Amino acid sequence: MKKIIFIVVLGLGVLLSGCGLGGGIDKEEEAESEKQGKKVAALEESEILDAGEGEIFTIDLEKSKVLWQAERIIGHSHKGDVKIKQGEIRLSDGEFVSGYFVMDMDTIQDVGNNESLIKHLKSDDFFSVKEFPEAELVITGVEKVDEKQYDVYAGLTIKGIEESIVFPAIVEIAEDRIHAQASFDIDRTRWGIKYDSGQFFKDLADKAIKDKISFEIEIFASITE
Numbered sequence: 001m002k003k004i005i006f007i008v009v010l011g012l013g014v015l016l017s018g019c020g021l022g023g024g025i026d027k028e029e030e031a032e033s034e035k036q037g038k039k040v041a042a043l044e045e046s047e048i049l050d051a052g053e054g055e056i057f058t059i060d061l062e063k064s065k066v067l068w069q070a071e072r073i074i075g076h077s078h079k080g081d082v083k084i085k086q087g088e089i090r091l092s093d094g095e096f097v098s099g100y101f102v103m104d105m106d107t108i109q110d111v112g113n114n115e116s117l118i119k120h121l122k123s124d125d126f127f128s129v130k131e132f133p134e135a136e137l138v139i140t141g142v143e144k145v146d147e148k149q150y151d152v153y154a155g156l157t158i159k160g161i162e163e164s165i166v167f168p169a170i171v172e173i174a175e176d177r178i179h180a181q182a183s184f185d186i187d188r189t190r191w192g193i194k195y196d197s198g199q200f201f202k203d204l205a206d207k208a209i210k211d212k213i214s215f216e217i218e219i220f221a222s223i224t225e
Contacts, residue, residue, distance in 0.1 A: 054090045054093075055223060055224075056088050056090055056223070057089045057091070057224060058222060058223075059084060059087035059101055059219055063218075064084050064219040065084070065218050066083070066216075067217070068081065068082065069216070070213055070214075072196075072206075072207065073208050073209075075207070078110055081109055082104065082105060082107055083104045084103055085134070087221075088100065088224070089178075089221050094173065096173065096180070097141075098142070101137055102136045103134065103137075105127050106129050125195040126193055126195060127158070127159060131159075135159075137156050138154055138157075139152055139154045140153050141153040142169075149171075150168070150169045150180075151169075152167050152168070152169045153166050154166075154167075161192055165184055167183060167184030170182070183216075184214075185213060186213050186215075187213075188212075189211050197209060
């Protein structure tokens, strides 16, 4: 049976209650974000990729993982993980074309097992887990840059808000496996997470939580029978 290993290093920073994510996002980053959003919309309207075709690979929920990290401008930083509850990767003619995975936000953890922090992350200050128990990343399209490099276009939904993101990925496809690496940052306030953000609470100064977040994701998947 043909197997695929899809490893995506997204640079994951999630927001934490006690930790802060750098200050606000500057104008250049805002412009780049707007540019990426327009490019994603154009790609979604195109016929470059057909997500309904190709080989489907089901994500191994035991082996796969999503790691997060975040920090205040000055002071504490935190990291942890959140479990994937379902997902798949698609290939078409041997090429990576699309995929998705759903995160179970109720499983979010801190490496230090800080129960107070975990409770805060699940609260309305951050992920509102009771109302929004899932977050999802859907790969809507890819553009192949060279033999192993792809630009990945995706919709990331957190707290019921979907925003477009774009990130580069290195995808190595062998006969029985795929290995991919990627990284990206997000501005958490785009998903309505404004707690202790310097953009919205000017008096916090260096006690603010950074808005920029990073994700690190590792996914293993096997071809669906």
